[in-house]
Amino acid sequence: MERDRILLAHGGGGSLTRELIEELFLPAFDNPRLRPLEDSAVLSLKAQNYAFTTDSYVVKPYFFPGGDIGKLAVCGTVNDLAVQGARPLWLSLGVILEEGLPLADLRKIVASIRETAVEAGVEIVTGDTKVVERGKCEGIYINTAGIGEIVTPRRLGVAEVRPGDAVIVNGNLGEHGVAVLSRREGIAFHTSVVSDCATLWQLVKVVLDAGAEIHAMRDPTRGGLAATVCDIARASGVGIRLQETALPIGREVRGACDLLGLDPLTIANEGKVVVFCRGADAERVLSAMKSNALGRHACVIGEVMEKPVGVALLHTVIGGERIVDVPTGEDLPRIC
Amino acid sequence: MCLAIPAKIVELNGTAAVISVDGAQRKVDVSLIEEPRLGDFVLVHAGFAIHKWEKSEVEEWETIRAAAGLSGVTT
Amino acid sequence: MNALVSTINELARRVGRDVRLMEVCGTHTMSAFRSGLRQLLPSNVRLISGPGCPVCVTDTNYIDAAIALCRRPGVMMTTFGDLVRVPGSPSAGGSLERERAAGAGVRVVYSPTDAVALARDNPAKQVVFLGVGFETTAPTVAASIVQAAKDGIRNYFVLCAHKTMPRAMEALLHDREIKIDGFLCPGHVSVITGAAIYRFICEKYKIPCVVAGFEALDMLKAIEMLLAQIADGRAEVEIEYSRSVNERGNIAAQKLLAEVFEECDAGWRGFGNIPRSGLAIRAKYAQFDAAKSLGVKFEAARPHPGCRCGDVLRGVITPPECKLYGKACTPTNPVGPCMVSNEGTCAAFFKYDRKAAT
Numbered sequence A: 001m002e003r004d005r006i007l008l009a010h011g012g013g014g015s016l017t018r019e020l021i022e023e024l025f026l027p028a029f030d031n032p033r034l035r036p037l038e039d040s041a042v043l044s045l046k047a048q049n050y051a052f053t054t055d056s057y058v059v060k061p062y063f064f065p066g067g068d069i070g071k072l073a074v075c076g077t078v079n080d081l082a083v084q085g086a087r088p089l090w091l092s093l094g095v096i097l098e099e100g101l102p103l104a105d106l107r108k109i110v111a112s113i114r115e116t117a118v119e120a121g122v123e124i125v126t127g128d129t130k131v132v133e134r135g136k137c138e139g140i141y142i143n144t145a146g147i148g149e150i151v152t153p154r155r156l157g158v159a160e161v162r163p164g165d166a167v168i169v170n171g172n173l174g175e176h177g178v179a180v181l182s183r184r185e186g187i188a189f190h191t192s193v194v195s196d197c198a199t200l201w202q203l204v205k206v207v208l209d210a211g212a213e214i215h216a217m218r219d220p221t222r223g224g225l226a227a228t229v230c231d232i233a234r235a236s237g238v239g240i241r242l243q244e245t246a247l248p249i250g251r252e253v254r255g256a257c258d259l260l261g262l263d264p265l266t267i268a269n270e271g272k273v274v275v276f277c278r279g280a281d282a283e284r285v286l287s288a289m290k291s292n293a294l295g296r297h298a299c300v301i302g303e304v305m306e307k308p309v310g311v312a313l314l315h316t317v318i319g320g321e322r323i324v325d326v327p328t329g330e331d332l333p334r335i336c
Numbered sequence B: 001m002c003l004a005i006p007a008k009i010v011e012l013n014g015t016a017a018v019i020s021v022d023g024a025q026r027k028v029d030v031s032l033i034e035e036p037r038l039g040d041f042v043l044v045h046a047g048f049a050i051h052k053w054e055k056s057e058v059e060e061w062e063t064i065r066a067a068a069g070l071s072g073v074t075t
Numbered sequence C: 001m002n003a004l005v006s007t008i009n010e011l012a013r014r015v016g017r018d019v020r021l022m023e024v025c026g027t028h029t030m031s032a033f034r035s036g037l038r039q040l041l042p043s044n045v046r047l048i049s050g051p052g053c054p055v056c057v058t059d060t061n062y063i064d065a066a067i068a069l070c071r072r073p074g075v076m077m078t079t080f081g082d083l084v085r086v087p088g089s090p091s092a093g094g095s096l097e098r099e100r101a102a103g104a105g106v107r108v109v110y111s112p113t114d115a116v117a118l119a120r121d122n123p124a125k126q127v128v129f130l131g132v133g134f135e136t137t138a139p140t141v142a143a144s145i146v147q148a149a150k151d152g153i154r155n156y157f158v159l160c161a162h163k164t165m166p167r168a169m170e171a172l173l174h175d176r177e178i179k180i181d182g183f184l185c186p187g188h189v190s191v192i193t194g195a196a197i198y199r200f201i202c203e204k205y206k207i208p209c210v211v212a213g214f215e216a217l218d219m220l221k222a223i224e225m226l227l228a229q230i231a232d233g234r235a236e237v238e239i240e241y242s243r244s245v246n247e248r249g250n251i252a253a254q255k256l257l258a259e260v261f262e263e264c265d266a267g268w269r270g271f272g273n274i275p276r277s278g279l280a281i282r283a284k285y286a287q288f289d290a291a292k293s294l295g296v297k298f299e300a301a302r303p304h305p306g307c308r309c310g311d312v313l314r315g316v317i318t319p320p321e322c323k324l325y326g327k328a329c330t331p332t333n334p335v336g337p338c339m340v341s342n343e344g345t346c347a348a349f350f351k352y353d354r355k356a357a358t
Helices: A015-029 A069-082 A103-120 A175-181 A201-208 A224-236 A251-260 A279-290 B055-067 C002-015 C026-035 C060-070 C096-101 C112-121 C138-150 C165-174 C187-193 C195-205 C216-232 C251-260 C283-288 C309-313 C345-357
Strands: A050-057 A086-098 A123-132 A140-150 A166-169 A214-218 A239-243 A274-277 A299-305 A312-315 A321-323 B005-013 B016-021 B024-029 B041-045 B048-053 C019-023 C045-049 C075-079 C106-108 C126-131 C156-160 C182-185 C209-211 C237-239 C261-268 C272-281
Touching (some): A069 A103, A069 A140, A069 A201, A086 A201, A103 A140, A201 A214, A214 A224, A224 A239, A224 A312, A251 B024, A274 A279, A279 A299, B016 B041, B024 B048, B041 C187, B048 C138, B048 C187, B055 C216, C019 C026, C019 C216, C026 C216, C045 C216, C060 C075, C060 C096, C060 C126, C075 C096, C075 C112, C112 C126, C126 C138, C138 C283, C156 C283, C187 C251, C272 C283, C309 C345
Parallel strands (some): A239 A312, C019 C045, C075 C106, C075 C126
Antiparallel strands (some): A086 A140, A166 A299, A239 A299, B005 B016, B005 B041, B016 B024, B041 B048, C261 C272
């Protein structure tokens, strides 16, 4: 490919599309299931239950400290499978490219996808490429759908969470959101914070193998930890109390949040898992997590209670209590 | 409209400064402060430094934060 | 900390009767809520939220004018994040957030200097900054106007709705329905103005005032100081936030305010007109005044019938006593600013209301 930018014709299904697939995508992801390049990939399923998930990625900007949209597209979907107790196996990869996207950027993103997929042990087995006119999307949008085989004998999920459960997180909160925000136009602040974007299957596996009774797991992405605990409290019909003194928040993240008037609890994470386990098994889960690089700073941050039903609370540093808000949607710098 | 935070001046160029809040840095205007110096702690609101803290005041703030279990600003 | 809480309890016992302390700053409301400090207060001490949130007291006709402005082609609206979700009157349509979704150029900025920079970089656009806020913020907007004047920037405008604290606090005291036993005075407003501006409240109305910082410990200390005054029968201006506040304030900022702004009457949601409580851009800088230069018309404010934000702000009713609360007016579909602002009295109540109901 001599050209240096994506053209509309790259999405046309003709020779340019073929070129893109054969010279960029196929070499990056090559595997027996993808190679035939049929309309569908054929998979042989052996296990009893599978998890299936999908996510679309529209992060702006698409290169950010600690990663890019490609890495995110693999991690996000792999992690959704992992927290369901499923070993991630196969991903589909749909990309929508903007006419004019520099091919050098696309190559970097594809390389990220490849690297991350290899690390996560997943194969890209099928894909699609479309190109839209300049201005109709911001560089690149990606959708990945993923299939994983359930390895846990018991079901994980909101129905299993019960009073007395411990709430555990594997490390520092708020890093991804702050890293991305620092590159957004108009906000203009500098930080050394790097996205925590990472694949969590290895960490989850270690937790599942620890002999502890795990009830549910979630990855606190958009809306942060706040959205996750509010969700679980409501869906499980329990109360959750977090301890503010126990929340692992790095100094740089806190500084950035102080500067912009943001709440670290509501900021996105892309390499974190929140585990709800039987209270008595908390220590077991913690030591399992700490044996993995992504769980070094794992800690218990709260507990599940019978009441108040459907509400997440925060026990504050001064000994007061407040309700954890369901975030309204946008992280806006505030001055009031 | 009162959200103002303490920050350290890490760069200074006339009335244009860069402040740091635990590593998060931004440009701010220091024209409302008397004799700002590199290393000074200032209160920042909406992109402006509105007050300069003496050393004793920084210490007071760090004590309050420590009592509440939060770390004070050190960079 | 524990010592402080027990002193507060002791003082409250000494005072005996019910005490209502009012904080008048949106950031104090937020800090109190986030730290859960109300749970630590004795049962006869109530901390009520007053009209210190500039979002909450901005009348709907200002939002309506902003919405109308940002619909004009060629206008780039710039604003602090706090204003984005505030609803205007029902007939004017949604909010700046909705206008942005409909295609209007609305940008959230962190500082008015960012807005000036946008004006510089976009000479073909009329960049309008929504100047809302009290004495803490007004000097930064004044500085942006002076900067624009100095740099010869002709496409920067401010739609000015700045307000000042002392007259509003006085208006609260004139209202016979409200009973206030002490004020936690706004900490950062006082950095600019100096603490002396509250002296008239003590001298004329015999109500103690303590200028408080924003850490939970600051507020607890200020409450302790207020209770001590009440117990002793004193009414003075004291400064808890001594690391940032003194009697005089920031002279450079005051000079800037005087250079760019002059006193004017202002409409406050729930209070109507409060004389001399607002700031208007002086004739000298009229070219930067969006109202004058861009021919903005402020309609008579027509808030949602049934909206009782004003009464809530004055502490006259609790949120559930408003007929719209929890029904037509919820955090996801707010009618008035008390529900829009994340820590507005009604929004905060809504969270606790739901918890209490379970």
